Amino acid sequence: MLTMSLIKNIVVAGGTHGNERTGVRLVEKWMEHPECYSSCCPSAKVELVLSNPEAVRLNRRYRDHDLNRAFSQVCLDMSAEPEEYEFRRARELNRIYGLKGTGTKTDLLLDVHNTGANMGLCLILSARDPFTMKASAVLTQEFKDAWIYYQPEERSMSPYFGTVAKADVCIEIGPQQHGTLDARLFEESESLVKRYLELADEWNRGELQKRAPIQVEVFTQLRDLGYPKAWAGAPIEAMIHPDLLGRDFGELKKGDKLFRSFDGKDILYQGEADGRESVWPIFINEPAYYEKDIAMSLTVRTEEMW
Ligand SMILES: [Zn+2]
Numbered sequence: 600m601l602t603m604s605l606i607k608n609i610v611v612a613g614g615t616h617g618n619e620r621t622g623v624r625l626v627e628k629w630m631e632h633p634e635c636y637s638s639c640c641p642s643a644k645v646e647l648v649l650s651n652p653e654a655v656r657l658n659r660r661y662r663d664h665d666l667n668r669a670f671s672q673v674c675l676d677m678s679a680e681p682e683e684y685e686f687r688r689a690r691e692l693n694r695i696y697g698l699k700g701t702g703t704k705t706d707l708l709l710d711v712h713n714t715g716a717n718m719g720l721c722l723i724l725s726a727r728d729p730f731t732m733k734a735s736a737v738l739t740q741e742f743k744d745a746w747i748y749y750q751p752e753e754r755s756m757s758p759y760f761g762t763v764a765k766a767d768v769c770i771e772i773g774p775q776q777h778g779t780l781d782a783r784l785f786e787e788s789e790s791l792v793k794r795y796l797e798l799a800d801e802w803n804r805g806e807l808q809k810r811a812p813i814q815v816e817v818f819t820q821l822r823d824l825g826y827p828k829a830w831a832g833a834p835i836e837a838m839i840h841p842d843l844l845g846r847d848f849g850e851l852k853k854g855d856k857l858f859r860s861f862d863g864k865d866i867l868y869q870g871e872a873d874g875r876e877s878v879w880p881i882f883i884n885e886p887a888y889y890e891k892d893i894a895m896s897l898t899v900r901t902e903e904m905w
Contacts, residue, residue, distance in 0.1 A: 606706045606730060606766075606799045609645045610696055611636075611792060613711045615667050615760050616887070617654025618777040621788050622711030622770075628789075635789075639796035642803035643706075650692060650710075650760060653684055658778050660887055661685055667710075668758040675699060689760075697763045699755070707731075708764035709795055711788060714773035715886045716895075717845040719744030720791055723769040725752040725759065729808075731766050734798040736813040736905035742791060746848055748881060748898065750820040768795065774845075777886060815905050818848060818879055818898040825892045827858055827866060837866055839884045839894060847881045850900070858894075875899075 611629070613622025626647045629635050636645060649655060651666045663683035674686060675693050696705045707730070714721070720742050722735045727749075739745045748771075754762045761767025772788050775781045801807040826835035837858035843851070851857070853870035860866060870876045878897040882888060885895075 604706075605803050606640075606643050608704055608706050609640065609643050609796065609799060610648055610705050610708045610764065611645065611711070611796075612648045612650045612708060612760060614652065614655045615650040615710055616660045616665075616712060616777075617651050617656070617662075618658050618660055619711075619713035619775075620658075620778065620780045621713050621772050621775065621785050623649065623655050624780060624785065625711055625789055625792065636793060636796060639793050640800040640803075642800050643796075645796060646696075648692070648696070651685065651688060653688070660777070667760055670699065670760055670763060671758045672699065672755040674758065692760065693763055699763045701765075703763060703765055705764035706766065707799060708761045708767040709792055710759075710761050710767065710769045711792065712769060712771045713775045713777065713784075714771045714882060715776060716773050716882045716884060717847045718771055718773045718881055719746055720787060721746045721748050721771040721773075721881070723748045723750055723771060725750055725757065725761060725767060725769070726754070727751075728766040730799070730802050731768050732905045733807055733810065734795055734802070735768065736815045737798060737807075737810070738791060738794060739815055740813060741794065742787065744787075745791070746818065747815055748818050748820070812904040815903055817901050817903050817905075818881065819901065821871075821878060821897040821899050823893045823896050824880070826894045827860075828892075831892075836860060840865065843880070844884060847883050848879055850877050851880050851897075852877050 613626035653662045664685040666685040669685050669689035697703045724731050827837045837860045840856040840859045842856045853876040855868050856865050857868040858866035879900045880895040883895045
């Protein structure tokens with residue numbers, strides 16, 4: 600496993616999506632006041648980056664293309680210089696913090712995002728990496744609203760910024776309206792990111808590895824669910840059901856209310872094609888996913904010892 604070795608280079612990123620202001624302001628604040636984080640992990644070099652400054656300036660998710668969908672190896676390797684700002688920025692970030700692959704100079708990347716969904720402090724792991732698992736498990740004990748979402752990624756194909764590093768956590772904080780700030784969420788997020796840095800230091804001292812295993816709930820990606828519509832590109836025919844709105848990480852069983860049509864009819868969850876009758880939806884009604892035709896992401900819940 601990759602991070603059995605020391606974590607020497609850490610990147611804390613904000614503004615990968617320009618209108619997700621918690622990460623933007625956290626990085627800007629720490630750039631101005633390095634004393635806020637400089638003592639958290641003396642055993643590593645910690646760098647800060649505002650990933651998409653152009654989108655931050657516009658207070659939009661992106662300018663030309665979603666930056667957090669621009670880091671697949673295919674995108675990074677295109678021979679022609681891309682015209683879209685975000686594809687050029689992705690290459691630049693990869694040159695500075697990568698190169699993506701086993702020889703990358705970044706050991707750990709913490710990418711701070713916001714969601715409009717009621718997801719609390721959602722810790723998204725892209726791999727079963729020993730440090731990110733152990734540290735995230737500790738944080739579920741320390742923060743009452745922290746959740747673990749496991750979204751396995753084939754690293755070279757993955758479009759996410761975090762996969763430029765050997766290990767990464769994408770921290771999704773909500774509910775927060777895009778383009779805005781929320782003081783309570785900002786303060787919790789700052790504490791959470793600092794704790795990751797402190798736990799990285801604990802890891803480098805060989806102490807985190809010695810902690811007893813912690814029982815965690817793990818929500819593993821199953822599939823994205825789109826809105827009902829007659830054909831691809833048609834207007835959506837229903838909204839998230841009011842009984843489901845805000846119920847991220849809750850169980851959705853076959854027969855439960857899922858959508859409400861515009862003429863007031865309930866649309867029920869039918870279960871999965873493979874016969875599975877329970878799922879745990881997250882990113883319910885995420886505003887940024889309307890353009891991607893995602894109404895929510897369905898996950899499967901397990902309990903594990905991490
Ligand atoms: Zn985001």
